[in-house]
Amino acid sequence: MKPTFHAATVNDPLSDPALFIRFARERRALLFDLGDISRLSAADMMKVSDVFVTHMHIDHFIGFDMLLRVLLRREAVLRVFGPLGIIDAVEGKLKGYTWNLIQQYPIRIDVYEISGSAMRRAGFYAETSFNKTDLGGAAFSGVALKEEAFTVSALELRHGIPVLAYSISEDVHININKEALESMSLPVGRWLSQFKCALRTGAPDDTVFDINGIRVRLADLRSAAVLTKGQKITYATDISPTDENIKKTTGFARGSDIFFCEAFFLHSELERALERNHLTAALAGRIAKEAGVQRLEVMHFSPKYTGLEQEIQQEAEAAFRGEI
Numbered sequence: 507m508k509p510t511f512h513a514a515t516v517n518d519p520l521s522d523p524a525l526f527i528r529f530a531r532e533r534r535a536l537l538f539d540l541g542d543i544s545r546l547s548a549a550d551m552m553k554v555s556d557v558f559v560t561h562m563h564i565d566h567f568i569g570f571d572m573l574l575r576v577l578l579r580r581e582a583v584l585r586v587f588g589p590l591g592i593i594d595a596v597e598g599k600l601k602g603y604t605w606n607l608i609q610q611y612p613i614r615i616d617v618y619e620i621s622g623s624a625m626r627r628a629g630f631y632a633e634t635s636f637n638k639t640d641l642g643g644a645a646f647s648g649v650a651l652k653e654e655a656f657t658v659s660a661l662e663l664r665h666g667i668p669v670l671a672y673s674i675s676e677d678v679h680i681n682i683n684k685e686a687l688e689s690m691s692l693p694v695g696r697w698l699s700q701f702k703c704a705l706r707t708g709a710p711d712d713t714v715f716d717i718n719g720i721r722v723r724l725a726d727l728r729s730a731a732v733l734t735k736g737q738k739i740t741y742a743t744d745i746s747p748t749d750e751n752i753k754k755t756t757g758f759a760r761g762s763d764i765f766f767c768e769a770f771f772l773h774s775e776l777e778r779a780l781e782r783n784h785l786t787a788a789l790a791g792r793i794a795k796e797a798g799v800q801r802l803e804v805m806h807f808s809p810k811y812t813g814l815e816q817e818i819q820q821e822a823e824a825a826f827r828g829e830i
């Protein structure tokens with residue numbers, strides 16, 4: 507199966523976190539957290555349509571300025587999702603600069619603030635010098651962003667302050683069988699995205715596609731597509747090691763192909779982890795095991811473990827295998 511989402515942390519696990527998810531065959535990407543993003547190329551930053559911020563501690567939000575700098579001349583809207591306070595945090599960042607020459611620039615930022623059962627929205631646009639436009643609110647029931655091919659869910663957890671975990675899931679994964687296309691003498695091309703869209707939306711069998719002048723019915727094309735379970739990737743970090751958080755995160759990550767999770771402390775420092783509202787490597791491994799994830803990627807280690815990264819990895823893996 508060719509994956510739709512290619513997910514990779516931007517940095518090593520001791521640096522400020524950011525997860526970059528690139529879409530196959532599209533010039534599009536998502537960012538989870540805005541830690542140190544200086545290793546991303548400007549071309550990659552230009553692909554970012556949506557940013558999902560877990561919380562605004564400086565190690566998760568310091569990259570906002572760098573992204574803003576690169577996107578100033580981009581036409582497409584940037585959406586930023588985050589917990590309670592994200593609208594004020596974006597406004598505060600923007601107020602930190604002088605914008606008297608910005609009105610002709612195209613950049614538009616829409617911010618979505620998720621708190622409890624509500625999602626508030628505000629816009630910050632260059633044409634109005636980034637002054638806040640209140641765009642009202644809507645009910646929130648777990649879905650931050652829903653598009654035709656995928657959904658991003660958000661879960662509110664505690665880190666002393668509210669923090670959001672996120673999960674992206676593809677509704678269904680569609681693989682095209684190239685041999686089947688060849689046997690029908692049909693070329694690959696742009697029509698395939700319309701075909702996939704028709705499959706996702708349950709279009710009727712008599713839907714007709716024009717493929718380089720040849721008219722073909724959806725019913726006759728079905729054998730060229732293999733439908734499998736969609737990909738799911740979960741990102742959770744900066745979570746107090748409480749039973750409630752652990753239970754909620756386990757349910758949220760259930761069935762993920764990849765689970766990106768913080769492992770800020772070794773479990774021998776559980777007391778410190780409780781004080782600092784972070785998970786331990788063993789807890790990350792236990793959540794991953796309990797949730798039945800395919801792969802665990804631990805990240806966001808306390809800088810005090812410099813040189814001891816292996817120990818953290820090993821503890822998380824041992825817990826994931828059920829050995830500790």
Ligand SMILES: [Zn+2]
Nearest residue numbers: 563565566744
């Ligand atoms: Zn952090």
Ligand SMILES: [Zn+2]
Nearest residue numbers: 561563665744
């Ligand atoms: Zn934090």
